[in-house]
Amino acid sequence: xxxxxxxxxxxxxxxxxxxxxxxxxxxxxxxxxxxxxxxxxxxxxxxxxxxxxxxxxxxxxxxxxxxxxxxxxxxxxxxxxxxxxxxxxxxxxxxxxxxxxxxxxxxxxxxxxxxxxxxxxxxxxxxxxxxxxxxxxxxxxxxxxxxxxxxxxxxxxxxxxxxxxxxxxxxxxxxxxxxxxxxxxxxxxxxxxxxxxxxxxxxxxxxxxxxxxxxxxxxxxxxxxxxxxxxxxxxxxxxxxxxxxxxxxxxxxxxxxxxxxxxxxxxxxxxxxxxxxxxxxxxxxxxxxxxxxxxxxxxxxxxxxxxxxxxxxxxxxxxxxxxxxxxxxxxxxxxxxxxxxxxxxxxxxxxxxxxxxxxxxxxxxxxxxxxxxxxxxxxxxxxxxxxxxxxxxxxxxxxxxxx
Amino acid sequence: xxxxxxxxxxxxxxxxxxxxxxxxxxxxxxxxxxxxxxxxxxxxxxxxxxxxxxxxxxxxxxxxxxxxxxxxxxxxxxxxxxxxxxxxxxxxxxxxxxxxxxxxxxxxxxxxxxxxxxxxxxxxxxxxxxxxxxxxxxxxxxxxxxxxxxx
Numbered sequence: 001x002x003x004x005x006x007x008x009x010x011x012x013x014x015x016x017x018x019x020x021x022x023x024x025x026x027x028x029x030x031x032x033x034x035x036x037x038x039x040x041x042x043x044x045x046x047x048x049x050x051x052x053x054x055x056x057x058x059x060x061x062x063x064x065x066x067x068x069x070x071x072x073x074x075x076x077x078x079x080x081x082x083x084x085x086x087x088x089x090x091x092x093x094x095x096x097x098x099x100x101x102x103x104x105x106x107x108x109x110x111x112x113x114x115x116x117x118x119x120x121x122x123x124x125x126x127x128x129x130x131x132x133x134x135x136x137x138x139x140x141x142x143x144x145x146x147x148x149x150x151x152x153x154x155x156x157x158x159x160x161x162x163x164x165x166x167x168x169x170x171x172x173x174x175x176x177x178x179x180x181x182x183x184x185x186x187x188x189x190x191x192x193x194x195x196x197x198x199x200x201x202x203x204x205x206x207x208x209x210x211x212x213x214x215x216x217x218x219x220x221x222x223x224x225x226x227x228x229x230x231x232x233x234x235x236x237x238x239x240x241x242x243x244x245x246x247x248x249x250x251x252x253x254x255x256x257x258x259x260x261x262x263x264x265x266x267x268x269x270x271x272x273x274x275x276x277x278x279x280x281x282x283x284x285x286x287x288x289x290x291x292x293x294x295x296x297x298x299x300x301x302x303x304x305x306x307x308x309x310x311x312x313x314x315x316x317x318x319x320x321x322x323x324x325x326x327x328x329x330x331x332x333x334x335x336x337x338x339x340x341x342x343x344x345x346x347x348x349x350x351x352x353x354x355x356x357x358x359x360x361x362x363x364x365x366x367x368x369x370x371x372x373x374x375x376x377x378x379x380x381x382x383x384x385x386x387x388x389x390x391x392x393x394x395x396x397x398x399x400x401x402x403x
Numbered sequence: 404x405x406x407x408x409x410x411x412x413x414x415x416x417x418x419x420x421x422x423x424x425x426x427x428x429x430x431x432x433x434x435x436x437x438x439x440x441x442x443x444x445x446x447x448x449x450x451x452x453x454x455x456x457x458x459x460x461x462x463x464x465x466x467x468x469x470x471x472x473x474x475x476x477x478x479x480x481x482x483x484x485x486x487x488x489x490x491x492x493x494x495x496x497x498x499x500x501x502x503x504x505x506x507x508x509x510x511x512x513x514x515x516x517x518x519x520x521x522x523x524x525x526x527x528x529x530x531x532x533x534x535x536x537x538x539x540x541x542x543x544x545x546x547x548x549x550x551x552x553x554x
Binding site for chain 1: 407408409410411414416417420421442443444468469470471472473474475477478481484487489490491501502503504505511516527536538540
């Protein structure tokens with residue numbers, strides 16, 4: 001796991017090592033089974049309220065807020081203070097949110113805490129895309145259609161939106177590595193297996209087995225309906241503080257043990273990525289594991305940002321859980337299920353089956369697993385990992401139980 | 404008002420491509436310094452820094468790198484073309500150049516990765532969008548057996 005073996009089509013980020021410095025002490029999710037009619041800010045507040053209660057803190061003790069620069073509407077310090085009726089000053093950061101930032105937010109949080117800017121920092125993310133869909137909102141495809149080279153050399157040819165990119169990647173992966181529809185299906189089925197055992201999951205009443213998966217219609221061949229993420233309203237909040245402070249709070253601290261970040265050199269142009277069938281986890285995961293002093297074989301639970309089954313399959317390979325092209329064996333026969341020996345994966349159902357909250361609930365799920373509170377609890381769960389992804393970026397967050 | 408998914412016309416980095424297509428020519432930007440193709444177009448060559456990157460004709464022959472068959476409406480303007488095949492063709496001149504394109508005149512079930520492909524020009528129009536554009540798209544090469552042509 002040295003950087004000397006790094007391929008040339010991307011690079012790793014230069015994040016400061018904050019391992020052992022910061023812990024996650026509160027988690028809250030707000031998942032809606034259908035259109036909530038709420039704004040993204042209102043959804044975020046629901047999740048925040050739950051995270052604060054989970055941490056055993058008072059609303060006036062939160063003095064740091066992290067969010068995504070992409071979260072529409074803008075959640076301000078006043079949004080928080082007005083809702084909770086508090087008057088504290090609040091450190092604000094846009095280095096947070098979901099996707100890759102759900103994994104890297106602890107780095108900026110640790111720095112802010114160290115510098116005395118804040119003590120209890122809340123990372124938040126929420127979307128109202130299901131409600132917006134009903135109102136003619138544009139949802140996740142919007143950000144892609146506006147890019148100039150895509151507009152000129154991809155959209156006219158129908159290579160848009162995201163399901164099309166990833167279907168094309170999946171077919172090439174099948175060609176290069178012998179990946180089968182059943183391998184993608186095993187990922188979708190594992191997500192659903194967990195979702196049907198999870199009280200929050202949007203698909204909790206829609207069981208799916210491999211035969212059912214294979215019988216479902218193609219959305220963008222070779223991706224079937226169940227290879228593609230849900231669109232939903234929902235949000236999550238995660239509270240971080242110093243490890244020292246964390247030990248005084250209500251729940252057992254979950255320690256941030258390692259953080260990595262990786263970039264593809266081709267930006268948002270999936271078609272031009274040097275290695276078409278890989279993710280930037282190649283550049284992200286090694287450093288996170290190194291900081292944590294663990295290897296993929298030590299991981300008890302893994303959650304991955306999974307907009308499509310193929311994205312999860314590539315990340316499993318690129319993070320080193322198996323050799324490149326070898327994920328088919330690793331995912332088969334229920335080995336991703338929480339109650340079967342193997343690699344417990346997306347034990348809340350992921351973006352495919354839990355909700356489309358873009359990864360923040362993935363982090364919260366790992367926290368619950370490490371506390372022993374999960375709906376699909378993995379036994380003796382000590383090390384958990386979240387892998388974030390946005391196409392040109394990937395990130396890795398290794399978490400462990402305290403001591 | 405957006406005319407997407409028609410290409411925006413007139414951009415200095417992109418217009419020569421569409422102008423040539425209107426004339427039935429398939430061209431690619433090629434660096435005058437290092438002779439590498441620069442795809443997608445850029446102001447300066449990412450390989451050598453050269454700013455002189457003329458558009459040059461290419462053969463229109465290539466290989467099918469990968470493809471997807473869109474069967475479900477994901478974007479309203481594509482609705483009238485469903486189902487359709489879109490994908491990536493690598494150029495005979497340099498297989499590192501990946502050209503995103505529509506795949507036409509093909510039975511999706513008979514397509515195979517790396518099979519030889521040939522450019523053909525088609526007028527593209529979209530539901531609910533005014534205007535049209537002539538675009539270089541690809542079809543399987545006539546008479547070529549599908550499958551891998553070489554290793």
